[in-house]
Amino acid sequence: xxxxxxxxxxxxAERNRQFREQVERRINGALTEDEFKPLRLMNGLYLQLxxxxxxxxxxxxxxxxxxxxxxxHIAEQWDKGYGHFTTRQNIQFNWPRLRDVPDMLDxxxxxxxxxxxxxxxxxxxxxxxxxxxxxxxxxxxxRPVAELIRQWSTDHPxxxxxxxxxxxxxxxxxxxRAVTRAHDIGLQIVDRDGTIGYRVIVGGGLGRTPMIGKVLxxxxxxxxxxxxxxxxxxxxxxxxxxxxxYKSRIKITVHxxxxxxxxxxxxxxxxxxxxxxxxxxxxxxxxxxxxxxxxALNTADTAAFDAAYAADPVxxxxxxxxxxxxxxxxxxxxxxxxxxHGATPGDATAEQMRVMADLAETYGHDELRxxxxxxxxxxxxxxxxxxxxHAALKEAGLATANIGLISDIIACPxxxxxxxxxxxxxxxxxxxxxxxEALKLEHEIGDLKIKISGCINACGHHHVxxxxxxxxxxxxxxxxxxxxxxxxxQTAELGQRTGPGFSADEIVPAIERIVHxxxxxxxxxxxAFLQTYRRIGMGPFKTALYEEAHAHAAQ
Amino acid sequence: xxxxFTPKVVTANALLEGDVVYxxxxxxxxxxLSEAELITDEAxxxxxxxxxxxxxxxxxxxxxxxxRQGLDGPEPVHFREEFRRTGPSNYRHGxxxxxxxx
Numbered sequence: 001x002x003x004x005x006x007x008x009x010x011x012x013a014e015r016n017r018q019f020r021e022q023v024e025r026r027i028n029g030a031l032t033e034d035e036f037k038p039l040r041l042m043n044g045l046y047l048q049l050x051x052x053x054x055x056x057x058x059x060x061x062x063x064x065x066x067x068x069x070x071x072x073h074i075a076e077q078w079d080k081g082y083g084h085f086t087t088r089q090n091i092q093f094n095w096p097r098l099r100d101v102p103d104m105l106d107x108x109x110x111x112x113x114x115x116x117x118x119x120x121x122x123x124x125x126x127x128x129x130x131x132x133x134x135x136x137x138x139x140x141x142x143r144p145v146a147e148l149i150r151q152w153s154t155d156h157p158x159x160x161x162x163x164x165x166x167x168x169x170x171x172x173x174x175x176x177r178a179v180t181r182a183h184d185i186g187l188q189i190v191d192r193d194g195t196i197g198y199r200v201i202v203g204g205g206l207g208r209t210p211m212i213g214k215v216l217x218x219x220x221x222x223x224x225x226x227x228x229x230x231x232x233x234x235x236x237x238x239x240x241x242x243x244x245x246y247k248s249r250i251k252i253t254v255h256x257x258x259x260x261x262x263x264x265x266x267x268x269x270x271x272x273x274x275x276x277x278x279x280x281x282x283x284x285x286x287x288x289x290x291x292x293x294x295x296a297l298n299t300a301d302t303a304a305f306d307a308a309y310a311a312d313p314v315x316x317x318x319x320x321x322x323x324x325x326x327x328x329x330x331x332x333x334x335x336x337x338x339x340x341h342g343a344t345p346g347d348a349t350a351e352q353m354r355v356m357a358d359l360a361e362t363y364g365h366d367e368l369r370x371x372x373x374x375x376x377x378x379x380x381x382x383x384x385x386x387x388x389x390h391a392a393l394k395e396a397g398l399a400t401a402n403i404g405l406i407s408d409i410i411a412c413p414x415x416x417x418x419x420x421x422x423x424x425x426x427x428x429x430x431x432x433x434x435x436x437e438a439l440k441l442e443h444e445i446g447d448l449k450i451k452i453s454g455c456i457n458a459c460g461h462h463h464v465x466x467x468x469x470x471x472x473x474x475x476x477x478x479x480x481x482x483x484x485x486x487x488x489x490q491t492a493e494l495g496q497r498t499g500p501g502f503s504a505d506e507i508v509p510a511i512e513r514i515v516h517x518x519x520x521x522x523x524x525x526x527x528a529f530l531q532t533y534r535r536i537g538m539g540p541f542k543t544a545l546y547e548e549a550h551a552h553a554a555q
Numbered sequence: 556x557x558x559x560f561t562p563k564v565v566t567a568n569a570l571l572e573g574d575v576v577y578x579x580x581x582x583x584x585x586x587x588l589s590e591a592e593l594i595t596d597e598a599x600x601x602x603x604x605x606x607x608x609x610x611x612x613x614x615x616x617x618x619x620x621x622x623r624q625g626l627d628g629p630e631p632v633h634f635r636e637e638f639r640r641t642g643p644s645n646y647r648h649g650x651x652x653x654x655x656x657x
Contacts, residue, residue, distance in 0.1 A: 026570075027570070027571070027612075029611070029612050032611055033611055033615050033616070047568055047573055047615055047616065048573075049575075049635075049638065049639055050573070050574055050575060050639070050642055050643065050648075050649040050650070051568075051572070051573040051574055051649070052573040080646075080648055094648075095648065096573075097571060097572055097573065098570065098571050098572075098573065099571060344645045344646075347645075415634075415635060415638055416638065416643035416644055416645055417643055424638075424644060426643075426644070426645045427644050427645065430645065473634075473635075476632070476633055476634065477634070478634060
């Protein structure tokens with residue numbers, strides 16, 4: 001795992017020192033709120049509905065046990081004993097007091113963590129596939145290049161006043177788990193005749209005007225990557241709309257100018273700046289790559305696993321839903337669900353964080369990952385250790401066997417916390433999960449991703465949910481719109497709206513009608529919700545949603 | 556024709572704690588909406604808002620929120636203000652758990 005260099009540590013310490021003084025100057029009145037706000041946002045500090053909120057970066061979603069324990073400590077010392085893992089592979093603390101934030105940042109710096117560029121019109125925390133370095137289907141680990149981009153983009157002098165925020169995601173696998181097509185830039189590592197390079201996707205994004213990213217370049221070499229990215233951001237920095245916040249993201253620039261014109265401008269800019277990259281970036285990349293060397297995996301037989309799998313139905317069920325194939329066949333990638341039925345998606349208590357840290361240290365080569373789906377991952381576990389891991393998780397309330405199922409819901413904080421929200425998300429997620437748990441249907445339903453956002457900014461990725469739910473304020477009442485058929489993977493698609501929205505009381509029964517329609521129409525239990533939707537289209541679901549509801553009302 | 560003025564309270568977030576506060580008729584910031592000054596006159600509302608905005612060392616983001624007279628002082632009109640005076644619905648945190656004064 002990447003360790004801070006002296007330069008990194010000094011940089012973060014200096015930034016923290018500056019911020020401590022900025023907080024002091026705000027409190028003693030030397031800075032107005034208008035002056036202070038951009039400074040606090042640069043350091044991840046928001047003012048939300050009920051309190052300040054500190055957003056901490058977890059670069060490419062990777063944590064070690066020491067870092068996880070420090071997050072637990074911060075949650076207990078300065079917050080309310082829990083943290084919220086987000087769809088951007090960050091963790092948010094919902095209740096800090098202004099005076100305590102400099103101490104929280106110092107505590108983070110002790111374990112090589114920070115909150116820099118988790119907000120503001122900069123290149124944000126770079127996200128990556130949460131199975132990086134472990135997945136059986138991977139071409140190369142996406143984290144070294146994500147770290148390279150983090151170093152290149154942090155305080156990049158040309159990019160401190162961008163038209164708007166800019167988000168980059170990297171996948172090292174053709175099976176896209178990093179939602180690269182819904183980012184300003186998505187990078188996919190590809191292998192062309194033995195040479196590693198990058199497919200560059202640009203102009204994706206959700207929010208008010210959702211767009212699926214377009215391929216800007218099919219293959220960019222490692223040598224050309226940073227100048228190419230710099231050219232892309234540079235072109236947008238000049239063209240991007242600063243007159244209208246809603247038209248400022250690169251997706252709009254690409255849409256307005258067309259991908260071909262953007263490509264031509266990027267290539268022109270690239271030619272100009274390419275000579276200024278001496279190759280030092282590639283040397284740095286090689287050094288970073290060495291820090292991400294794969295762990296020395298242990299070899300043992302898997303008899304203990306096989307025996308437990310055969311004997312214990314609860315363990316078996318957990319394995320069937322929460323494990324994914326590791327590149328080493330006697331290992332597994334284990335997902336820890338932060339979606340216990342009725343719990344807040346993405347929340348973990350300090351105690352749970354410590355349990356996960358201990359498991360990573362004891363059984364998982366000291367590695368933890370945070371997924372954009374708001375779960376935690378032990379990326380390298382030997383199968384023989386899984387029964388012990390499962391037992392420890394069960395004890396901590398972390399053994400919910402629901403990864404990829406209907407209760408594994410992404411939900412943004414919504415109006416329970418967020419100052420931008422137009423409706424709540426969390427209670428809707430809680431009610432859906434509890435309802436389908438009561439029906440004992442979720443394993444029968446199978447692969448189904450519900451994603452909920454509490455406003456059109458779409459932090460909950462609702463556009464790319466198989467079922468998306470968007471909470472709005474309709475004349476002073478919470479109202480929920482449904483979209484169907486969204487897809488966040490390499491076959492990315494935006495969901496289509498079903499029609500009029502539903503009240504908070506009506507939304508769970510509405511979801512139930514959609515799910516029952518799917519169960520009625522699917523070819524076989526092997527046909528997942530999304531496949532059925534693609535085969536039969538919107539019609540039958542609309543009928544189930546609106547006409548059956550009327551029929552019931554008329555009875 | 557201009558819209559008819561509806562009653563308001565001045566609300567903001569406390570600078571240090573970040574929590575929700577309301578302006579009272581005797582120029583205090585209170586944590587309780589029921590103690591807020593319910594303003595029924597538009598010109599007076601603007602003056603009270605200016606008074607709130609003029610205290611950047613105490614509060615952040617002062618604005619006028621719709622409110623109505625209830626049995627026990629002002630009550631929220633919009634659900635957002637209901638959440639602000641109560642706290643989140645997933646945990647008993649925030650105002651519903653704390654009832655201390657400024």
